Amino acid sequence: MAELNQQDEDQPHGSLYRVAGALTITRAATTQREIDALPDPVTIDLEEVDRMDTVGAWIIYRTVRDRGAKVINASRDEVSLLKQVGEFDKPTRVVPDEPHNFLTALRELGEWVAETGRTLVGLLGFFGATLIGFANVIRKPSRRFRVNAVVQRFDVVGVRALGIIGLMSFLIGIVIAQQGSVQLAQFGAEVYTINLIGRITVRELGTLMTAIMVAGRSGSAFAAQLGTMKITEEIDAMRTIGVSPIEALVIPRMIAAVIMMPLLAFWAMLTALIGGGIFVWLDLAIPPLTYIQRLNETIPLTDMWVGMIKAPVFGFIIALAGCFQGMLVQGNSEEVGTRTTTAVVQSIFLVIVLDAVFAVFFSSIGWT
C-alpha cells in the first residue's frame, strides 16, 4: 500500500492521467477505459478530484495493484478511502464453477437418470403414503375425514370448472360435427355425422379433454399450493402440530379429483353432444328430436361406461402428480414454478398413456 501514500516528489513519470471533478460510479466505465488505454507506467493525478466514491477509489486501487501505478496529489480523505477499499480486497469468487466438457455432459446424463429413478421411486412411495392415509381415514372417519376441506375442493375442482369445461366441450362438439359433415358429405353420408359425434365424444373426447383441462386447472393449482406451503414451512408446522399433511392436504384433493372427474366428464359429453346437435340442426337440417333418437340408436351403453370408468382414474393420476410434485418443492420460489410445470406435463402424459392402455383393454374385452 506504500504507493498509495502521498508522494514526496510530485514529478510524474510515464503517462499521466489527470482526473477532474467527480470520480464516482457514474463515470466508472469511462474512467476505466481511459486508464486501460494508457501505456505503463501510469501516474494518476487526483488533484482536481472533488468527489470520490468507493467505486472510483476501487478503480484507482486496482490500477495501483495490477499495474503498479503511482498516485499523486491525493487529499487525506482520498488516501483514507483508498486504504479502506484496499481492506476489502479479498479475492471473492463471483461465478460458480461450471466446466463444460464431455465428462460434465456424462455426469449430467447420469444425474438425470438417477433423478428420474428417484422420482419414480418417490412417486411409488407417495402413492403408498396416500394409501396408508386413506386407510387411516377409513378406519376412523369421524376424526380423520375432513369434510370441510373436501367440500371446498369439490367447489374449486368441480363446480368452478363447469363453465370453462362446458364451453370447451360445446365448441369441440361443433368442430367435430363440422369437420365430420364435410368429409362424410363426399360419400353422401352426412347423416353418419351423428354417429361420429356420439361415439367419439362419449367414448373418448369427453373424458380426455376434461382430464386435460382439470390437469391444467387443478393439477397445477395443487402443485403450486402445496409447493408454496412447503416453502413457507406451513407443512413442517403442520407435521409438528401432529396433523398429517397427507390426510389434511393430499387426501381431500384426491377425493375431489376422483369424484369430480366423472361428473365433469359427463357434463363435457353432454355439452359436446349439444354443440354437435346444434350444428347438425342448423347445417344439415336434422331436427333435435331425430338427433336424439339417432344418438340413442348408435351409442352403445358400453361407450358410456368406457368414458365413465376412465374418468376417476385420470382424476387420481392428476391429483397424484400434482400433490407429489408440490411436496417435492424445496428451497426457492422458482422451484414452485418448475414443479408445477412438471406436474401438468406429467399428468397429461400419464393420462394419454393410460387412455391408450384403456383403449386396448376395452376393445379386447369386446366393448367396441
Add this chain to the structure above:
Amino acid sequence: MTDGKNDPATIPEGCHPIITVRHLKNAFGDQVIHENLDLTVCRGEILGVVGGSGTGKSVLLRSIIGLQTPESGEIEVLGENMVNRTEDEAKNIRRRWGILFQNGALFSTLTVAENVEVPIREYFPFIKPPLLDEIASYKIAMGGLPPEAGPKFPSELSGGMVKRAGLARALALDPELLFLDEPTAGLDPIAAAAFDQLILSLQQRLDLTVFLITHDLDTLHSICDRIAVLADQHVIAVGTIPELLALDHPWIQEYFNGPRGRAAAASYEHEVVA
C-alpha cells in the same frame, strides 16, 4: 407534546434534513395506520424507529421509499418530493439510496454476487464484466461476507448471511441513505452485535444516513443517534434515550424500563465504563 425539542415536527439545530415527512396519513380502507405523522431525518445520523407491533413502522418505511402511496401528506427524500412523482424522477432518487428488506429480499435465482451486480448493471450498463465482478466482490467483503459466499445462491445462505448479502446489495451504488428494516431480527446476539458494529463502521466510513426500524434494544443503545417512537398513529417523540425517558410517556417508559430495556441499558453502560 409540550417539549418543543422532542417534538417530531421541529427540526433540530444544525440538521440538514434528508427525509422530511409532514402530516402523513395512511389508511387501508377504514383502518387508519398513520394520522398527522411528522418526522425529520438529518444528514449523517442513524435514526432508529421503534413502536409496538402493528403501529405501522413498515408502512412508514414503504411510504417513504414510495412503495405505498399515502392518502395525504408530504414526503421529501434527498430534496425530492416523493408523492405523485413520475417514474423518471423516482429513478434518480432510487439511485441514491439502498434498502435492506426484513427478509433480505434477495433475488432467489441469482447468486449473491449477481444480486449485488443487479443495481449496478441497471444504472451503469457500460461497466465491463471484470470491473463489475471486482466491484461486487469488494461490496460483498464490505457486507462482511466471506469470499466463498459470492457464487452461492440465497437458499444456501444462513439467515445472518442473507442479511449481509442484502446489505451488500443495498450498498452497491454507494448510497447516501440506507434504509434498514429490522436488520438484526432473527440473528443470534453475537451476530446481531457484529451486524450493529458493521452498520456503524460503514455509516462512519461511507458517510451514510441510516433510517433503521428495529425492536432490538441493544441496537438502539449502541448505534442509534436519535430514536423516533411511533405510537397512536404518529411519531410521539424523537430524541436520544435519556431525552425520551424524561418525557414520562407510559409506552416509552414501559419500552425502555421494562426488564429487557433495563438489561440492555445496563450492559451498554457497563461497556461504556469499561
